[in-house]
Amino acid sequence: MAHLHLFNPENDLALADGGRFYTPPPLARAIARDLSTLPLWYARQGDVVCLPAPDFAASLDVSPVLLGQSCRVCSPKRLAGDVDGYTPWGWSREVAQRLLRYGADPALLPSDTMLQCQREWSHRIRTREVFEYLENCSVDLPDEWPTLFSDEESVARFVSAHERTMLKAPWSGSGKGLCRTRGVYDLVTARWTQGVLRRQGEVVGEPFWDKESDMAMEFYSDGDRVVFAGYSWFTTDERGTYKGNLLLSDAAIEARISTRLDIGTVRRVRDCLETFFTRRLASVYRGYFGVDMMIYRHAGTWALHPCVEINLRMNMGMVSRLFYDRYVAAGSEGLYRVDYFPDAGQLLADHRRRQAEAPLSIDGTRLTICRSTPSVPIPATGRRSRCGRRLRATVSETFSAPDRAAEWAAP
Numbered sequence: 001m002a003h004l005h006l007f008n009p010e011n012d013l014a015l016a017d018g019g020r021f022y023t024p025p026p027l028a029r030a031i032a033r034d035l036s037t038l039p040l041w042y043a044r045q046g047d048v049v050c051l052p053a054p055d056f057a058a059s060l061d062v063s064p065v066l067l068g069q070s071c072r073v074c075s076p077k078r079l080a081g082d083v084d085g086y087t088p089w090g091w092s093r094e095v096a097q098r099l100l101r102y103g104a105d106p107a108l109l110p111s112d113t114m115l116q117c118q119r120e121w122s123h124r125i126r127t128r129e130v131f132e133y134l135e136n137c138s139v140d141l142p143d144e145w146p147t148l149f150s151d152e153e154s155v156a157r158f159v160s161a162h163e164r165t166m167l168k169a170p171w172s173g174s175g176k177g178l179c180r181t182r183g184v185y186d187l188v189t190a191r192w193t194q195g196v197l198r199r200q201g202e203v204v205g206e207p208f209w210d211k212e213s214d215m216a217m218e219f220y221s222d223g224d225r226v227v228f229a230g231y232s233w234f235t236t237d238e239r240g241t242y243k244g245n246l247l248l249s250d251a252a253i254e255a256r257i258s259t260r261l262d263i264g265t266v267r268r269v270r271d272c273l274e275t276f277f278t279r280r281l282a283s284v285y286r287g288y289f290g291v292d293m294m295i296y297r298h299a300g301t302w303a304l305h306p307c308v309e310i311n312l313r314m315n316m317g318m319v320s321r322l323f324y325d326r327y328v329a330a331g332s333e334g335l336y337r338v339d340y341f342p343d344a345g346q347l348l349a350d351h352r353r354r355q356a357e358a359p360l361s362i363d364g365t366r367l368t369i370c371r372s373t374p375s376v377p378i379p380a381t382g383r384r385s386r387c388g389r390r391l392r393a394t395v396s397e398t399f400s401a402p403d404r405a406a407e408w409a410a411p
Contacts, residue, residue, distance in 0.1 A: 001084040004048045004074070005039035006099070008032055011090030011313060015119050016171035016200055020097040035338075039089075040064050040071055042314070042322045047087075048072045048080040050102075069326065079103045087287060090313030091118050117284040122312045123170045124204045130276065130291075130307040137272045139265070142209065142298075142305055149203045155193050156185040164208035169196045173311060178240050180208065209305060210297040215257065216290045216311075217270055218318045219277060223286045226277040228270050230325070231257075232290065232317025244337025245320035247328055260295050260302040269306045281312075290315045329366035 008014075010028035024032075037056050039049045041064055051073050064071065074080040079102045086108055088095045096109050110118070120126070125148045131141055146168075149155045159165055159181045167189070169177030179192040196203050216232035231253040234245045248256075254263055273291060292308040320336045328334060341347040361368045 002046050002048060002080075002082065003044070003085045003087045004050055004080055004083045004104075005043045005071075006050045006086070006088040006095070007036050007038050008089045008095050008098075009035065011088070011092050011095060012122075012171055012173035012176070014092040014094035015090075015122050016169070018093065018119065020093045022092075022094040038319065039087075040073075041069075041327075042319050043069075043071045043087075045070060046072070048074055048083055050074055050076060050079065052076070064327075076102045081105075084108070085286075087314075091115060091285075093119075114284045118312055119171075121281060121285070121310065124168050124309055125170065125202075126310060127307045129280070130273070130310070133276045134269065134272055134306055137268070139269055139272065139306060140303065142207070142303075144207050147205045149205055150197070150201065152190070152193055152197060155203050155205060156190075158205045159183065159185045159189060162207055166206045166208050167193065167196075168204040168206065170200050170202050170204060176241070209294065211294045212260070212297060212302065213256075213295040214292070215253070215295065216292045216315075216317045217273065218288060218290045218315075218321055219273070220288050221277070221282045221285050224278075224282055226274055226282050228274055229288060229318065230321040232315075232321060234317055234320075242316060242338070244335055245317055247320055247324040247334035247336055249324065252333070257295070261304055266304060269304065273306075285312060288314050288318045290317050327365070327367050329363050329368045332366075332368055334367075 009032055010024040013024055013028060014022045033052050036051050037049070039047075043049055049071050053075065056073075072080065079099075081103075086099055086104060088099070091110060093112070093115050096115060099109060100106060125146055128145055131145050135141055147158065149158065155167065159167070160183065162181075163183050165181045167179040167181065171177070177196070179189060181189050193203055214234050214236055216234065218229040218232055219226050220229045231248075231250050232245060233248060233253050233256065235243045237243055246253075254266075257263060257266055290311040291306075292311065294305045294308055296303055296305055316336070316338070323336060324334075339347070339350075341350070
């Protein structure tokens with residue numbers, strides 16, 4: 001069964017809009033184009049990837065074909081017809097309408113009811129339902145749960161009543177749509193709140209947790225059952241924006257977790273989430289999704305926040321999980337990250353420097369040593385290409401010495 005993949009990272013913005021004819025801003029469209037070849041690395045053998053232009057795949061320095069994985073490509077103007085389903089990065093009314101415009105088979109698209117249910121499950125307040133279920137499973141939870149506000153006065157009281165808080169837009173992702181406060185409802189916070197209430201109608205408020213590490217559990221829904229698909233160990237910057245993932249085995253990630261938490265408790269959370277999502281989500285969603293978590297300091301010890309947010313879509317953590325499992329040699333570890341450069345020339349120079357420092361080494365179909373293996377094309381001229389590629393999703397390092405990974409994302 002072949003699926004057609006489409007990279008639409010602006011889907012969180014489309015969910016916030018809620019309409020069929022949403023037009024993302026130019027920057028979001030540029031990111032989608034720059035990283036459009038990303039699905040080549042996580043699609044299944046024989047799947048189809050829809051690219052803005054067919055030559056994008058040909059310009060990859062290292063192709064998944066070299067590592068034993070082969071996918072076909074097509075363009076929006078000539079959409080592949082011999083597929084059994086469509087798998088965008090994320091589902092929304094906008095991307096369903098776009099696929100219809102490209103010529104997709106309507107019978108293979110989610111119904112309006114399913115799309116609406118998926119939008120509702122992408123709302124950040126749905127973490128409360130996960131908390132309620134985990135509480136019945138006797139899982140230790142944060143002292144205070146997320147709160148939903150629909151007016152500015154309530155937000156102001158919440159902020160003033162806490163030393164530190166995190167305000168969130170209901171629909172956003174990758175660290176966007178966040179506002180940190182320090183007990184004062186100042187002009188910056190007021191303007192942010194007013195903007196979110198005007199655009200989305202609600203604001204989610206949470207206490208600020210003393211985070212030590214980011215992690216996630218990844219899951220897969222086949223339409224009937226949800227199963228655990230692996231761990232993700234990632235980092236964010238001070239604004240909460242995604243920086244990258246460690247490429248590690250699930251066993252290695254559990255070893256990291258066990259230095260702070262009882263691994264039996266973490267596995268029980270995993271099993272409870274499988275049951276919860278099978279009951280509540282499997283019938284309305286097919287595909288990968290992630291549950292972001294964190295290890296945080298609480299009352300002088302370490303605690304697990306079991307559901308910071310639900311990413312009901314493909315995500316970089318799952319890309320990293322699949323990349324490691326498919327392409328990284330046993331005994332090697334690595335970093336996967338997304339870089340931004342002010343211009344394409346700087347990107348090319350950095351790419352060439354990394355290649356010179358540690359040339360690519362492949363053992364059969366597995367990466368052993370590299371410093372820069374882009375999963376998207378690098379413009380070979382050093383000038384901005386016609387799509388202005390300045391973003392790079394890359395395996396920035398793989399190495400055999402685990403200590404190198406520890407330097408980057410130590411627990």
